[in-house]
Amino acid sequence: MEIRPARPADARTVVPLIMQTSEEVAHILTGTQERSKVIAQLAHFFHQPNNRLSYQNTLIADIDGQVAGMVISYFGADAPRLDQPITAYLRQLGLETVLEKEADNDEWYIDSLAVSPYYSGRGRPRTEIR
Template sequence: MPPHLRPAAPADASFAAPLIQATIGAIGHTLTGERRDEAAAEVLADFFRQPGNRLSFRNTLILDEAGKSLGLAVLYPGAEAQALDEPFRARLHTLGLPDRIDPEAMPGELYLDTLAVAPQARGRGLGSVLLDGCAERAAALGLPLGLLVEEGNPAARLYARHGFLPVGTREVAGHRYTHLTRPAGA
């Protein structure tokens, strides 16, 4: 059976949360208020199981092959970003930490928050399968697909091959990112 995309479920948290944290790094630390990756991934797993936040199962596609999860994509409308970050701000406030979260998504785009392939499945073109699925979803909504890529990230080559173009830069969680978009239907 070839790889296929499916909507995530709360039960996918044990697969998804560590992979999300490994991919987003400092942003995960900022969102959760945790300094260690393992602790941040545990908090992200709790958020993943719940609706109403940016890293929820409801915003996630899982790439499966023969019953095994190999990758994921987290995406949501940029217009909803502020509301989807509110649960993270509430957590930070409860911890007595600054609750400012740098904006990533822009209104008027479907924002690809996280794209990740499990280490053992890399090098098989699965990132392209995930990107194609995200582009289909963006096209169905009539929105461009947007994302941030950290300077020096080799994934920038993959995004360029898939028609993403730079439209600006942004600083998030103390790191500099290039904002890329792929026009709707491209």
């Protein structure tokens, strides 16, 4: 298994993993309940730099060229800057959403952590996290 930085091209496999971590949060961050629109907007955020869901904040667990899992994380002090593109998007939709501060400035925050259903229960990604 290789742990590597995510690339924009990983969106196709990472976005379902983001949804897997919390559909409710995905609906809040995208401003919609419609699954196809949620997926499209999450992919857009993932492709863009400098936001909490960006490929830049994502590490991939890669097994034989397949995405086995992912983690999105960032420094707590960066959260307001990383949330700005998302809150700006929500304001464009007419939604006033304040994203909750989830980490202190001096903490490293794990936003999302997921294992691909294919690899779930096989132990390899869990072993790598340790």
